[in-house]
Amino acid sequence: MSVRGIGIRSAGPDFLDPDIEAACADADPEVFFPEGSSHELAAALAEDRYCRPCPYYRRCRQWALAQTEDLYGIWAGTTKEQRRHLRRTRPRALVTP
Numbered sequence: 001m002s003v004r005g006i007g008i009r010s011a012g013p014d015f016l017d018p019d020i021e022a023a024c025a026d027a028d029p030e031v032f033f034p035e036g037s038s039h040e041l042a043a044a045l046a047e048d049r050y051c052r053p054c055p056y057y058r059r060c061r062q063w064a065l066a067q068t069e070d071l072y073g074i075w076a077g078t079t080k081e082q083r084r085h086l087r088r089t090r091p092r093a094l095v096t097p
């Protein structure tokens, strides 16, 4: 998320560079904080539109997976439930290459 968006999250990412804007900087917050039950679809759409082209994609995903408490919202195209699943099944995803 953008530097401007950090304030609405319970934990701010530490990977952001003030000189490089995240692709989601001006995105509608509803894209990353969807209401209702279609979070996986929302995550897939957010990933396609914002996250894959984002310069922080890899760092954002690793950061989100490394958080010890569940983060609210979509990070790097993943939902909270998807991140939980990845932590359990693919612990190597937490390793920075």
Ligand code: SF4
Pocket: 001, 002, 022, 023, 024, 025, 050, 051, 052, 054, 055, 056, 057, 058, 060, 061, 074, 075, 076, 077
């Ligand atoms: S990867 Fe997605 S959620 Fe993460 S900073 Fe980039 S656009 Fe935002």
